[in-house]
Amino acid sequence: MGYRILETEDIPAYLRERGHWTESADPEVREVSDGNMNRVFLAASVTGSPSLAVKQALPWVRVAGPSWPMNPDRADAEARAYDQVARVAPDKIPAIHGYDPENYALVMEDMSDLEVLRTLLNDGASYGPDTSARIGELVAQLAFATSDFGMPSAERKALIAASVSPELCKITEDVVLSEPYVEHEHNHWHEELDDLAREFRADTRLRTEVADLRHTFMTSAQALLHGDLHTGSVMVGERQGAPVVRVFDPEFSFVGPIGYDLGLYWANTLVSAERARALGRLTDHADQLRLSWDAFEAEFRRLWPTRVDTFFDDAFLDRFLRRVWTDAIGYAGTEIVRRVIGFAHLTDLTTLPDPVPASRRTLLLGRELIVRREELTDPAAVRAAADATG
Ligand code: SR1
Numbered sequence: 001m002g003y004r005i006l007e008t009e010d011i012p013a014y015l016r017e018r019g020h021w022t023e024s025a026d027p028e029v030r031e032v033s034d035g036n037m038n039r040v041f042l043a044a045s046v047t048g049s050p051s052l053a054v055k056q057a058l059p060w061v062r063v064a065g066p067s068w069p070m071n072p073d074r075a076d077a078e079a080r081a082y083d084q085v086a087r088v089a090p091d092k093i094p095a096i097h098g099y100d101p102e103n104y105a106l107v108m109e110d111m112s113d114l115e116v117l118r119t120l121l122n123d124g125a126s127y128g129p130d131t132s133a134r135i136g137e138l139v140a141q142l143a144f145a146t147s148d149f150g151m152p153s154a155e156r157k158a159l160i161a162a163s164v165s166p167e168l169c170k171i172t173e174d175v176v177l178s179e180p181y182v183e184h185e186h187n188h189w190h191e192e193l194d195d196l197a198r199e200f201r202a203d204t205r206l207r208t209e210v211a212d213l214r215h216t217f218m219t220s221a222q223a224l225l226h227g228d229l230h231t232g233s234v235m236v237g238e239r240q241g242a243p244v245v246r247v248f249d250p251e252f253s254f255v256g257p258i259g260y261d262l263g264l265y266w267a268n269t270l271v272s273a274e275r276a277r278a279l280g281r282l283t284d285h286a287d288q289l290r291l292s293w294d295a296f297e298a299e300f301r302r303l304w305p306t307r308v309d310t311f312f313d314d315a316f317l318d319r320f321l322r323r324v325w326t327d328a329i330g331y332a333g334t335e336i337v338r339r340v341i342g343f344a345h346l347t348d349l350t351t352l353p354d355p356v357p358a359s360r361r362t363l364l365l366g367r368e369l370i371v372r373r374e375e376l377t378d379p380a381a382v383r384a385a386a387d388a389t390g
């Protein structure tokens with residue numbers, strides 16, 4: 001790959017070249033890479049002007065190294081997604097200062113005054129009243145604007161074509177939507193979960209339901225998605241006394257089923273609830289699915305009268321939202337399962353003193369959500385399923 005892989009010491013000159021740094025003193029730079037895929041640097045001013053974050057896509061999966069090559073043009077997908085979200089929900093993403101497509105690098109607002117939601121929750125915090133509602137609203141705003149309800153048909157076809165992201169979609173089709181249900185070298189799990197991992201691989205009903213969700217993921221071009229909306233892709237905090245929620249890392253973005261974004265978020269809230277339950281500090285965790293769904297539905301319905309194609313009538317809206325709900329429940333199940341027996345596990349569970357009981361409960365809930373998604377028709381039913389699991 002003929003591009004420049006940035007190291008910590010390159011960042012001051014890089015920011016100057018790109019016109020992002022004009023102070024005479026160089027910034028202090030540190031690498032804060034945390035996710036599975038990319039590198040992130042923070043450049044802090046010694047004189048107090050705003051700091052910047054530089055995120056660069058490597059030509060491989062960061063945590064795996066060169067043995068797992070990955071096209072860095074995923075950064076293009078991320079830049080495109082930020083562009084779309086900025087049109088409808090600029091207050092819910094970081095400010096983007098520029099994208100350098102030659103080096104697959106984004107320069108954006110430094111959000112280190114905020115905290116990653118997963119980190120806060122793992123440390124014992126509650127969600128608070130706003131976070132999940134803002135997430136539900138964001139999903140509705142992005143989904144509506146980039147669906148056939150928010151965009152004329154021809155413009156939508158162009159968006160779908162521009163947003164095709166085969167390699168990143170393939171990661172999801174593999175690590176989320178198939179590998180955990182077959183033997184695969186990526187899979188791993190706690191040895192005391194051997195029986196469940198084996199059971200899941202042998203469960204033909206489960207396999208067919210996951211195949212159904214996988215096919216929907218591959219074919220249902222409903223709207224532009226974030227594509228990886230877990231609690232590690234959300235930062236929260238307070239600025240000027242007001243709560244702030246920022247969603248970041250939309251590199252898995254593509255035009256797909258809206259329920260995938262909701263389902264990913266829900267799965268992560270449900271896992272956070274299992275962690276809190278295991279530690280005896282369950283507070284508002286189990287409410288988050290309802291809060292985000294209610295906000296999603298309310299915002300989608302609020303936008304509905306502005307739809308560009310009124311052949312889609314109100315009765316269709318009810319049917320459409322019902323399908324989004326059911327898909328989301330199924331995808332929540334697949335996200336849970338892959339986070340326990342697939343490639344990328346969650347610190348919510350792995351850092352528990354004894355991860356086994358909560359992991360078992362979580363896995364069983366994941367299966368329930370997948371196979372019973374048509375029966376679980378509202379948040380109360382999901383909550384009852386979560387309480388009954390184990
Ligand atoms: C190889 S990537 C594994 C996971 O990391 C990303 O954050 C996505 O969740 C992906 O599925």
Ligand code: MG
Binds near residue numbers: 036037228233249
């Ligand atoms: Mg990420």
